[in-house]
Amino acid sequence: MTATSADVVRRAMAEAVELACRARFRVEPNPLVGAVVLATDGTVVGRGFHARWGGPHAEVAALHDAGERARGGTLVVTLEPCAHTGKKTPPCVPAVLESGVSRVVAGALDPNPATRGLAAAAFAAAGVAFEVGVGQDACAPLVARHARHLGADVPWTIAKWAMSADGRIADSGGHSRWITDAPARDVVHEIRATVDAVVVGRGTVAADDPLLTCRLPGRTASPLRVVLDTDLRTPPEARVVATSRETATLIMCAERADAFRRAQIEERGAEVVELPRGPGGRVKLAAAFRELHRRGVHRALLEAGSVLTGACLRAGYVRQVAVFVAPVVIGGSGPTPFDGGGWPLLDAPRLQEPRATAAGTDALLEGYWPRSAPTV
Numbered sequence: 559m560t561a562t563s564a565d566v567v568r569r570a571m572a573e574a575v576e577l578a579c580r581a582r583f584r585v586e587p588n589p590l591v592g593a594v595v596l597a598t599d600g601t602v603v604g605r606g607f608h609a610r611w612g613g614p615h616a617e618v619a620a621l622h623d624a625g626e627r628a629r630g631g632t633l634v635v636t637l638e639p640c641a642h643t644g645k646k647t648p649p650c651v652p653a654v655l656e657s658g659v660s661r662v663v664a665g666a667l668d669p670n671p672a673t674r675g676l677a678a679a680a681f682a683a684a685g686v687a688f689e690v691g692v693g694q695d696a697c698a699p700l701v702a703r704h705a706r707h708l709g710a711d712v713p714w715t716i717a718k719w720a721m722s723a724d725g726r727i728a729d730s731g732g733h734s735r736w737i738t739d740a741p742a743r744d745v746v747h748e749i750r751a752t753v754d755a756v757v758v759g760r761g762t763v764a765a766d767d768p769l770l771t772c773r774l775p776g777r778t779a780s781p782l783r784v785v786l787d788t789d790l791r792t793p794p795e796a797r798v799v800a801t802s803r804e805t806a807t808l809i810m811c812a813e814r815a816d817a818f819r820r821a822q823i824e825e826r827g828a829e830v831v832e833l834p835r836g837p838g839g840r841v842k843l844a845a846a847f848r849e850l851h852r853r854g855v856h857r858a859l860l861e862a863g864s865v866l867t868g869a870c871l872r873a874g875y876v877r878q879v880a881v882f883v884a885p886v887v888i889g890g891s892g893p894t895p896f897d898g899g900g901w902p903l904l905d906a907p908r909l910q911e912p913r914a915t916a917a918g919t920d921a922l923l924e925g926y927w928p929r930s931a932p933t934v
């Protein structure tokens with residue numbers, strides 16, 4: 559059997575799809591992409607997938623895995639290799655050409671008009687055979703969410719909360735440390751490592767005084783920390799402000815903020831940006847999310863309490879949810895993940911492609927927030 563056998567290519571594409579799915583919930587709004595490299599005799603010599611937002615693309619990872627064994631072989635990839643410089647990564651087509659493969663098989667065309675179809679011309683010019691559409695039924699859904707998010711002027715936002723088995727995010731006294739155990743908190747740090755910004759409301763800073771940094775062994779950089787604080791009531795001593803020279807902090811407040819408080823916060827290195835007020839008199843969410851996007855925040859993690867999480871869910875800014883459920887029962891009158899009105903069960907938003915995994919003795923439930931969910 560040779561690499562040109564249709565069966566071998568189909569099997570490689572099925573494996574590439576499986577590889578792509580391993581990054582679900584960690585790379586969006588980028589597409590899920592997997593790749594397999596076949597040597598000239600049809601054996602698999604390289605595997606890769608787009609594992610993290612901002613990380614190497616699948617074909618580059620697979621070609622790196624294959625090394626010299628890629629020469630003359632076939633690259634099987636779920637998505638047409640990109641020919642343009644993305645938000646975080648260089649184009650893949652030059653790396654594919656450099657690898658020496660003689661054939662590229664892609665599952666789907668790139669929905670991004672900036673690169674769609676460009677690979678074909680580049681491969682043709684270099685004498686590399688190129689075909690698209692093998693395994694298309696399995697490959698197209700891997701790019702569907704990416705395609706819908708193209709052109710968005712707000713970040714892909716993940717709402718994360720940790721709750722007790724009876725659905726409380728804090729006890730009656732407002733204490734939430736710690737509902738979950740250390741392994742779940744490690745996963746939170748791993749998720750923070752995949753985003754450009756972590757967003758909370760003033761209430762969370764007041765209650766928990768969190769650092770909101772990404773504390774993983776060997777990792778020094780953290781995402782931008784963002785606090786929505788309408789009247790600039792966050793104390794300058796709050797850790798998220800006091801440590802702004804080590805990790806950037808942005809406080810989003812409403813127009814005509816208290817100049818003295820602003821100066822105190824800025825003195826500690828945090829940035830303050832004034833935005834219009836929304837309908838409830840608070841920082842306007844549309845302005846806040848657009849401002850984040852304008853600053854290069856394409857993937858954000860909302861780690862707020864029930865007030866801001868509820869406002870964002872109802873206004874339709876959340877694309878993905880990560881819920882940690884701990885085997886503890888709190889009872890009392892503590893807050894639930896989001897306040898305000900809900901939905902009748904029959905109309906209630908149901909997470910799409912839900913996945914439950916264990917994080918130590920806690921459970922992590924993840925899923926995409928349905929775009930059809932009603933907004934305010």
Ligand SMILES: NC(=O)c1ccc[n+]([C@@H]2O[C@H](COP(=O)([O-])OP(=O)(O)OC[C@H]3O[C@@H](n4cnc5c(N)ncnc54)[C@H](OP(=O)(O)O)[C@@H]3O)[C@@H](O)[C@H]2O)c1
Nearest residue numbers: 719720732734759760761762765787788862863864865866
């Ligand atoms: N278990 C968990 O996962 C978890 C996570 C976070 C917090 N918590 C707990 O939740 C409690 C704090 O809850 P919280 O709801 O007060 O925190 P929050 O949602 O982080 O902050 C809410 C505050 O954000 C400000 N805000 C600014 N613009 C807003 C807008 N457009 N919409 C909504 N809010 C806006 C508002 O205060 P201003 O208008 O005054 O600015 C609002 O009161 C604490 O007990 C904390 O321990 C638990």
